[in-house]
Amino acid sequence: MMAGDARDRPSWFRRALDALPWSGASSSAEARDARFRVLYDRFREILILNDATLQLIADLEDALSGRSPFALEVMTQRVRKAALDVFVMVKNLNQITGGRHLDLYEAIRRINVSLEAELAIQQRPSAGPVTIGLDDLRTSHAPLVGMKMATLGEIKSVVGMPVPEGFVIAAAAFDLFMSHNELWETAGRLESILEAHGSRSLAGACKQVQLAILSAPVPDTLAAQILGAFDALAGAPDLRVAMRSSAVGEDSASSHAGQYHTELQVQRDALLQAYRAVVASAYSTGAVAYRFERGMTSAEARMAVGCMRMVAPRCSGILFSRAFECPQEDRVVISATRGLAASVASGEQSAEEILVVNGCAPPTAGGCIRRDDIEQLARIARKLEQYFGQPQDVEWAIDEDGKLFVLQSRPMVVAEAPSSCVIDVAQGQSPIATGGLVACPGAGAGPVVVIRSDEDLDRFPAEAVLVAHHSSPTFSRVMQRCSAIVTEVGSPTGHMAILAREFDVPAIVGLPGALALLSDGQTVTVDATGCRIFAGRLALPHASSPRRAPNAASPAVQALRRAADLVTPLYLTDPLSIEFIPRRCRSLHDITRFVHEKVFEAMFHFGDVAADDRERAVALDAHLPIRVALYDLGGGLHPETLASGRATPDQVTSVPARAFLEGMLDPRIRWDQPRPVSTRGFLSVLGEGIAGLPAEAQQVGRTSYAVVSDRYMNFSTKAGYHFSTIDTWCGESINKNYIHFRFERGGAGGQRRARRVQFLDTVLSRLDFVTQRRGDTLVARLQKYQRPLIVERLAALGRLTLVARQLDMVMDTDASAEYFANAFLADKLESF
Amino acid sequence: MAALRILLVDDELDFIEPLARRMERRGMQCVALQDGEKALALIQTERFNCVVLDVRMPGIDGIEVLRRIRRDHPDLPVVLLTGHASVELGVRGMQLGAFEYLLKPIDLDDLLDTVRRAADHALAGA
Incomplete structure (x- = not known):
């Protein structure tokens, strides 16, 4: 290797090379083969783990905003996995x-x-403990006793509402029971059966597991503790209890009503049998299929069982603290029945339906329930809703003395306001644009502001609709004042989409033709939920974007939310900031961002690694002013080339390398012909330049290195004055495609160097690259485009690489930078 | 070139013995030990090209074994191989200078590649 090369590299990179195995003379043949491949494999692994982490971040955001149901344990596991991925x-x-x-x-x-x-x-x-008194339970005990009973304990002791006294047989008891009877393995087979034979075989298998549970003995010490807790309740031994399931680890918002078993009027001698019956319902066909869909295993399904004194009710029933279809109005929906309402929830028993509007009972009400009871229920509904921060679905009973008891309360699902409202308003209007994917649901209106570069963001007005070709996390700067976002390219799992959800800005990504359909300044209404855009400002109901409930439903979810605060927020947004350092990383997202930035910086020196491996080099036979050595990672070159050590352009099978070579080999670029003497630039070179040419300028013809696979190319060239690298992926998946281009260290004098960077910056910006300049280094990125466009841009970069060589000597004024940029973009290659 | 000498340290006999046999079939010389102390004693007297070390072991654990190897034999590369994925142990291992942190189950070719690279790295550095 030339001494000049070693001097040109950053010192850390020399250290890295020294640390790699191939710098030793004693390398074995197999390790030699691994030279650049190891580096590449680690690089690719980073990109794959980066995608996986961003996906987890998006899913976590979705889950916690209540937009998609999730199993807590599954999410917890995924968060742990993400931490390990980020470590790798x-x-x-x-x-x-x-x-x-x-x-x-x-x-x-x-x-x-x-x-x-x-x-x-x-x-x-x-x-x-295996049993816990209801008075001692708070929602934070959900991992021990399930959300249903933990919530009841909180309602009883903290909210201060009447709940029948009782206790819970905790998940720890379930574990003991299952382990004692070696039932875990039996239960665990259900998943394999479901996986192997499908749902039709499930019913029979579930029956067998349930039979095994029903006939298994409750261990003696456990039985003694359960009966002891029963005896401690006042009124024992004649007491009767209701036994209800309370599954651990399932989000109460998503668990099905009536999925599990309830035993009523249970006396002491039937207590253990009833316990087994409720436990067995954890393996009902419905419950198993439900867990399976959510990726939970049987080992994760733990059943706690609540035992509460039976209330002898005059009437009982359920209520919804909001009407499903219009949750924004003050309505409470009550179903009431005489006596015990065991089957009201399942719809097996008819009930009286009462609608309470603005806290007032309807005058006609009162078949089985009194007016003042109705109004008391409505007040309780509001109070519970307020306490838990979202609409509630409540089971209740009123005893002969008129005393009201809460038997269960859990979050209820209500219709999403925004989509229905926007559809109403939009009736009779047809959208001016449709399509794309929801990055954040909701609706917003305002004037269109098209963003083409980061500088445009500085001028972004309040309450405007941001429209851009592709999504970028830099949009977060304006999200506080942005009413909606629309992009032509982007993914609901991308950085920007995550940020949009964080700020609750309605956003559509991947809407084709958005820039053509929406013009700067035009007022539009964006229905992100429906992926539609209407002309003009449609009346939107208040809070048309679903704001996050300030108070999460369950403490387990709250714990996950606190964990999510260490995962999802992105604080490190600007790589140029002095804060862009490991010490400032506060979330997994930050570290991911940092690693992503730095690994690309490192890959700009990939060619140096390959350069040391002469045995694997394949020389390119092409009419070019630079020598190119190719290195194949797999599928990038025709297999014959390795034996001969030479490849023609036709033998290059790498998609990005073919495109790039095609650009360099453009016959219109006459690098091999003398330039017309009349060219103004050339004259000026003659006039002032030649004497001052630095030594580097004479290194024209040094080898360039291309490390390629079928879809990957890393091309570094040091020909002429400059040092430039292209790192690109060009495959089928739009989200993985990118071109990163870096240009540094011109050899010419300071001013001319700056003009060359200016020339490249102008050209690349107009070719849709996002550019970043620091001194005489230019970094340009293009990402998330379809393969044909990536191919086209690579060809342009190929042409640019050759013409920039020519330009090295002629860029004598600022105007010439602009002149040549325009000539290049107008495809007037003969100008060079 | 002489066969690489590899020291395998893992308390799981069922894992380590078949692994040693498979590696020998691929041309390496392997010594399998179930105990960290014994491993530390052996490297005082015998020369190895690489140590493949489990992180969690009864008695002296893998992190401590790694720490002492790095202190007393800085040229002997250590590859951590563990069934318990842990960020904490992974970070400590890498900070202490492990050559690589691998998770079980592992593909034999991947392990052989890593061991060869670790050995090469040591030779190059020596």
Whole structure:
């Protein structure tokens, strides 16, 4: 290798090279083969883990905003997995860069410790006592006793509403019972059966598991503790209790009503049998299929059982604190029946339906329930709703003395206001644009402001609709004052979509032709939920964007939310900021962002690694002013080329490399012909330049390196004055496609160097790249475009690489930079 | 070139013995030990190209074994191989200078590649 090369590299990269195995003379043949491949594999692994982490972040946001149901344990597991993935990203980055970012280890460790502290709350459902009195329960005990009973305890002791006294046979008892009878394995087979034979075989298998549970003995010590708790209730031994399921680990908002078994009027001698019956319902066909759909295993299904004194009710029933179809209005819907309402919820028993509007009972009401009872129920409904922060579905009973009891309360599902409202308003109007994907539901209106570069964001007005070609996390700067976002390209799992959800800005991504359909300044209404855009400002109901409930339903969910605060927020948004350092990483998202930025920086030196591996090099046979050495990672070159050590352009099978070569080989670029002497630029070179040419300028013809696979190319060239690298992926999946281009260190004098960067910046910006300049270094990125466009841009970069060579000597004024940029963009290649 | 000498340290006999046999069939010389102390004693007297080390073991654990190897034999590369994925142990392992952190189950070829690279790295550095 030339001494000049080693001097040109950053020192950390030399260290990294030294740390890699191939720098030794003693490398074995197999390890030699692994030279650049190891680096590449670690790089690709970072990109894959990056995608997986962003997906988890998006799913977590969705789950916690209540937009999609989720199983808590599954989410917890995924968060843990993400922490490990991010650790591997940190490890790979350090291995790639020879330990340049060791501080990141401390950052991931610190975040992981906090994360574990939050997640540990949910971790040990089997710890703790086997029975717990209802008075002692709070919602934070959900991991021990299930959300249903934990909520009741909170209602009784904290909210201060009457709840029948009782106790819970905790999940720890369930664990003991299952382990004692070796039932875990039996139950665990249900998933394999479901997976192998489908749902039709499930009913029979579930029956067998349930039979096994019903006939299994409750261990003696456990039985003694359960009966002891029963005896401790006043009125024993003649007492009768209701036994209700309270499954652990299932979000109460998503668990089906009536999925599990309830036993009523249970006396002491039937207590253990009733316990088994309720426990067995954890393995009903419906329950197993439900868990399976959510990716939960049988080992994760833990059943706690609540035992509460039976109320002898004069009447009982259920209520919804809001009417499903119009949750914004003050309505309470009550179903009441005489006596015990065991089957009202399941719809098996008819009941009287009462609608309470604005707290007033309707005059006709009162078949089985008194007017003042109705109004008391309505007040309780509001109070519970307020306490838990969202509409509630409540089971209640009123005894002969008129005393009201709450038997259960859980979040209810209400219609999403925004979509229905927008549809109403939009009736009779047809949308001016439709399509794309919902990045954040809701609706917003305002004037269109088209964003083409980061600078445009500085001028972004309040309450405007942001329209851009592709999504970018830099939009977060204006999200506070933005009424909606529409992009032509982007993914609901991307950084920007996550941020949009964080700020609750209605957003549509991937809406084709948005820029053509929407013009700057035009007022529009964006219905993100319906992926439609209407002309003009349609009347939107108040709070048409679903704002997050300030008070999450369950403490387990709250714990996950606190954990999510260590995962999803992005604080490190600007790579140029001095705050863009490992010490400032506060979330897994931050570390992911940092690693992503730095690994691309490192890959700009990939060619140097390949350069050392002469045995694997394949020389390109092409009419070019630069020598190109190709290195195949797989599928990038015709197999014959390795034996001969030479490849023609036709033997290059890598999609991005073919496109790039095609651009460089454009016959209109006459690099091999003398330039017309009359060219103004050339004259000026003759006039002032030649004497001052630095030594580097004479290195024209040094080898360029291209590391390729079928869809990947890393091309670095040092021909002429400049050092430039292209790192690109060009495949079928739009979200994975990118081109990263970096240009640095011109050889010409300061001013001319700046003009060359200016020329490239102008050209690349107009070719849709997002550019970033620091001194005489230019970084340009293009991401999330369809393959044909990536191919086209790579060809343009190929042409640019050659013409920029020519330009090195002729860029004598600022105007010439602009002149050549325009000529290039107008495809007037003969100008060069 | 002489066969690489690899020291495998893992308390799981069912795992380590078949692994040693498979690696030998692929041309490596393997010594399998179930105990960290014994491993530390052996590297005082015998020369190895690489140590493949489990992180969680009864008695002296893998992290401590790693720490002492790095202290007393800085040229001997250590590859961590564990069934318990843990960010905490992974970070400590890498900070202490492990060559690589791998999770079980692992593909034999991947393990052989890593071991070869670790050995090469040590030779190059020596």
